[in-house]
Amino acid sequence: xxxxxxxxxxxxxxxxxxxxxxxxxxxxxxxxxxxxxxxxxxxxxxxxxxxxxxxxxxxxxxxxxxxxxxxxxxxxxxxxxxxxxxxxxxxxxxxxxxxxxxxxxxxxxxxxxxxxxxxxxxxxxxxxxxxxxxxxxxxxxxxxxxxxxxxxxxxxxxxxxxxxxxxxxxxxxxxxxxxxxxxxxxxxxxxxxxxxxxxxxxxxxxxxxxxxxxxxxxxxxxxxxxxxxxxxxxxxxxxxxxxxxxxxxxxxxxxxxxxxxxxxxxxxxxxxxxxxxxx
Amino acid sequence: xxxxxxxxxxxxxxxxxxxxxxxxxxxxxxxxxxxxxxxxxxxxxxxxxxxxxxxxxxxxxxxxxxxxxxxxxxxxxxxxxxxxxxxxxxxxxxxxxxxxxxxxxxxxxxxxxxxxxxxxxxxxxxxxxxxxxxxxxxxxxxxxxxxxxxxxxxxxxxxxxxxxxxxxxxxxxxxxxxxxxxxxxxxxxxxxxxxxxxxxxxxxxxxxxxxxxxxxxxxxxxxxxxxxxxxxxxxxxxxxxxxxxxxxxxxxxxxxxxxxxxxxxxxxxxxxxxxxxxxxxxxxxxxxxxxxxxxxxxxxxxxxxxxxxxxxxxxxxxxx
Numbered sequence: 001x002x003x004x005x006x007x008x009x010x011x012x013x014x015x016x017x018x019x020x021x022x023x024x025x026x027x028x029x030x031x032x033x034x035x036x037x038x039x040x041x042x043x044x045x046x047x048x049x050x051x052x053x054x055x056x057x058x059x060x061x062x063x064x065x066x067x068x069x070x071x072x073x074x075x076x077x078x079x080x081x082x083x084x085x086x087x088x089x090x091x092x093x094x095x096x097x098x099x100x101x102x103x104x105x106x107x108x109x110x111x112x113x114x115x116x117x118x119x120x121x122x123x124x125x126x127x128x129x130x131x132x133x134x135x136x137x138x139x140x141x142x143x144x145x146x147x148x149x150x151x152x153x154x155x156x157x158x159x160x161x162x163x164x165x166x167x168x169x170x171x172x173x174x175x176x177x178x179x180x181x182x183x184x185x186x187x188x189x190x191x192x193x194x195x196x197x198x199x200x201x202x203x204x205x206x207x208x209x210x211x212x213x214x215x216x217x218x219x220x221x222x223x224x225x226x227x228x229x230x231x232x233x234x235x236x237x238x239x240x241x242x243x244x245x246x247x248x249x250x251x252x253x254x255x256x257x258x259x260x261x262x263x264x265x266x267x268x269x270x271x272x273x274x275x276x277x278x279x
Numbered sequence: 280x281x282x283x284x285x286x287x288x289x290x291x292x293x294x295x296x297x298x299x300x301x302x303x304x305x306x307x308x309x310x311x312x313x314x315x316x317x318x319x320x321x322x323x324x325x326x327x328x329x330x331x332x333x334x335x336x337x338x339x340x341x342x343x344x345x346x347x348x349x350x351x352x353x354x355x356x357x358x359x360x361x362x363x364x365x366x367x368x369x370x371x372x373x374x375x376x377x378x379x380x381x382x383x384x385x386x387x388x389x390x391x392x393x394x395x396x397x398x399x400x401x402x403x404x405x406x407x408x409x410x411x412x413x414x415x416x417x418x419x420x421x422x423x424x425x426x427x428x429x430x431x432x433x434x435x436x437x438x439x440x441x442x443x444x445x446x447x448x449x450x451x452x453x454x455x456x457x458x459x460x461x462x463x464x465x466x467x468x469x470x471x472x473x474x475x476x477x478x479x480x481x482x483x484x485x486x487x488x489x490x491x492x493x494x495x496x497x498x499x500x501x502x503x504x505x506x507x508x509x510x511x512x513x514x515x516x517x518x519x520x521x522x523x524x525x526x527x528x529x530x531x532x533x534x535x536x537x538x539x540x541x542x543x544x545x546x547x548x549x550x551x552x553x554x555x556x557x558x559x560x561x562x563x564x565x566x567x568x569x570x571x572x573x574x575x576x577x578x579x580x581x582x583x584x585x586x587x588x589x590x591x592x593x594x595x596x597x598x599x
Contacts, residue, residue, distance in 0.1 A: 008415045008478050011408060011446035015399035018366045024396045106380035113344055113374035114397040115366045274346040
């Protein structure tokens, strides 16, 4: 007896309404990454600076002779700057294959034949990267603030630096949105995740090196707009109420970050399609 | 006035109404017209979309899925307008693409369950359905293997499984037997036939293989050069009202072909020197013999045959 004679049942159960499939994509993506030991090791490493800072906060709170270690608003800015290294590596590790692997396996036509829009697909993929990047930026920064409150035993520091709550939120958001959207756009351009990783690293290093070279020759730091990373740092200084490191106007720094996110959206709109038409 | 009777697939379409309709649809890729003012109606059941490569079959399916936007025309699937209700349509539709396609890094059962969830099934139901459909398509024993390790035939089956997992009302199967060995091909065709005739799933099978369509479908739409060449029930399209003879003559096939054509017979070359001659009405082989004798040609083989879809296809697309 052919095996299919065992029967095919019609399905009479419930179905979710359209608009929720992005959550399925996000859950599956996060679960897949968290199942990898290499990634878990990277995640643990990304939390090491938090432990160091937590010890600093503990010592400063409990030993008067270590009061010079007292955290300031700047401490949180420095912490997030340190985390940028892990943002870079996690973005490459997780993000490079997010769309490129689907393109290699012709999976886009499978996804888009289901009741989900192209933007829902992108939202699902972006949610994977955003969640993991937030877990090494916003989450530890906020926890550090809580640790400070806990060890100090008062809200004095928080009251004096209330701007830190929106500053951490806003800067983390800018940091992870810029990395996620740029990486997803690059990932949609190729079928090779390795190539995408190289492109992303190239983009970061090349633009940074270009800015430093031009700055070295001309001495003009307003050319920081050439490097998205430096434009983001400039924006970070302003968000954390610190002296600006470059002569680049704030609006220009913001325009670079927003412009890159918008450009990534345009690339995704053109590249995430079930059918690639070559005319 | 009597209200229309709703169809069994729950779409609210009246019984007997087409599951898919196209009205004056044209699809243009750059300078290439892939579909040219196509109007067609796909009735419920199994419908074959037949045509040579490049005829526009896959483009039609992709337009119906909303993957490509026609430059003109209207399309309705299961009573819903493709331009405005693409997501609602896709929730009730399964698509088995022509090319190799899978979600990377997953076992077969995880892949199919994932597809079920994407189509709106709760995780537990999706997993249960994944196991069921994998058994149904004959991959039960290999369901924990990574899809990337599958053979071509197995990949065809898993594509069918992911299209079936959410129990669609309508299935689009694009060249479902591509790359399969004869045994696997027969099994796939059995599955398709079973789905259409025993499980109540409407399906559209796109293929350039006439026997596949003949075996699985009740209706056929023949396409050629981006247009519909002919459409209708398989028996009606296969036709006629006449007889088909296989004919071989000694040293004069071209002359005989010209003579028969001049005499108004439909003649199609099949292989080497054998031709298929369609004789309308009840006339037997006698006119053929007479024509050959009158022109000094020696008939070496003359055998009555059954009119096949191939004859209809050749007629429709104007092949020799």
